[in-house]
Amino acid sequence: MRYYRIVITIIALAALAIPTLMAADNSDRIYGRIITVDGEEFEGLIRWDKNEGSWVDVLNGNKEIPKKFRRKAKRESRRKYKESIRLFGLRIGGSSFRWDGNVAQSGIRFGHIKSLEVIDDDAALIVTQSGLEVELEGGSTDIGTGIREIVIEDRDEGEIELDWDDIEKIEFMGARTNEESIYGERLYGTLLTRRGEEYSGAVCWDVDELFPVDILDGDGKRRSRKVKFGKIASIERYSSSAAKVVLKNGDEQILRGTNDVDDSNRGIVISDPGFGQVKVYWDEFDRLDFTGPVSVASYDDFDGGKELRGTVYTEDGEEFEGTIRWDNDEEYTWEILDGEYRDVEFDVEFGKIQQIEKRSRRSTVVTVWDGRSFRLSGSNDVDDDNKGIFIMSDDGDEEMVEWEDFAKVVFVK
Secondary structure (H helix, E strand, O other): OHHHHHHHHHHHHHHHHHHHHOOOOOOOEOEEEEEEOOOOEEEEEEEEOOOEOEOOOEEEEEEEOOHHHHHHHHHHHHHHHHHOEEEOOEEEOOOOOOOOOOEEEEEEEHHHEEEEEEEEOOEEEEEEOOOOEEEEEOOOOOOOOOOOOEEEEEOOOEEEEEOHHHEEEEEEOOOOOOOOOOOOOOOEEEEEEOOOOEEEEEEEEOOOEOOOOOEEEEEOOOOEEEEEHHHEEEEEEEEOOEEEEEEOOOOEEEEEOOOOOOOOOOOEEEEEOOOEEEEEOOOOEEEEEEEOOOOOOOHHHOOOOOEOEEEEEEOOOOEEEEEEEEOOOEOEOOOEEEEEEOOEEEEEEHHHEEEEEEEEOOEEEEEEOOOOEEEEEOOOOOOOOOOOEEEEOOOOOEEEEOOOOEEEEEEOO
């Protein structure tokens, strides 16, 4: 009898130990092999420019518009500009947009990338999982010598920090390790805006902090505080200059005096696998509750993109079906549609969009495949600064639909 009691005790203790022995889940984390200009190779989890660490995060840059498309965009821009009038020195009517270059803002979620090759101090060649190629340059600190840091957790040598000039090529792949990261697992949570909208996903606070070991700074009543995000249960806007921070142990603190906890905050980013990401600024922010992930996206959940296809409908009832080039610069499903809604910035991946419907000259309703809809404005992707919707039929005929004639587009999944 005593023997059985001993066996049962051992089994019970083993069961209690299981949580501490469980492997970390790194499937959502950026992982790859970095080849340096000196021929060294490092492989492991990657933290990019401090504020990207998961496949759902966006690599931002500018892309050059092919010459064959520039003339059409420039001609359309001039036409719209001429339609406006000047009154007391102000331009009224027509379009505020005027063609001013040969590049467009762009972005791609890391999960779509197969490889990244450094080709200049401010440029990289991106090859997607589906074999598409695009050059991205500048436009943010994500690409070029202005990048803040690239940290790789090499399986043999540990944490290694690299500069842009150190890198020749990066080959991305699904994580091959389930060991605990030096940073811990990615922060996830649900953000509530002051107008009652909720967004859930991977968290990046103040465009800087995204892991449990990262620090939230602020001044309390008696002293300055440095709190690890892993100890925080929630952060709530207390005023324009302060935040209430609730710890997991129940303690509450009112902190102020830094851009982590006041209206100089650079934005709270929530990356959602279902559509893209939002950036919420302090004036619209209400509360963030840190939770486990509702859903995560692994490297295998991304396909590298393909041509945009669908049917464009005009206000006159015409229909044009084929491949689509939106705003004369986005033509693949990995590309990003951007817009704003009440002090919230949206980056929506085209491959997640079911339809785009114009509601007015200055606003559009974007519906994603999971049924959610967002009314967006403030960008030439979603208002009358749009440079045109081009449709190439399977017969090779191209049609252009101007924004004033556009009604909606329904994409093929």
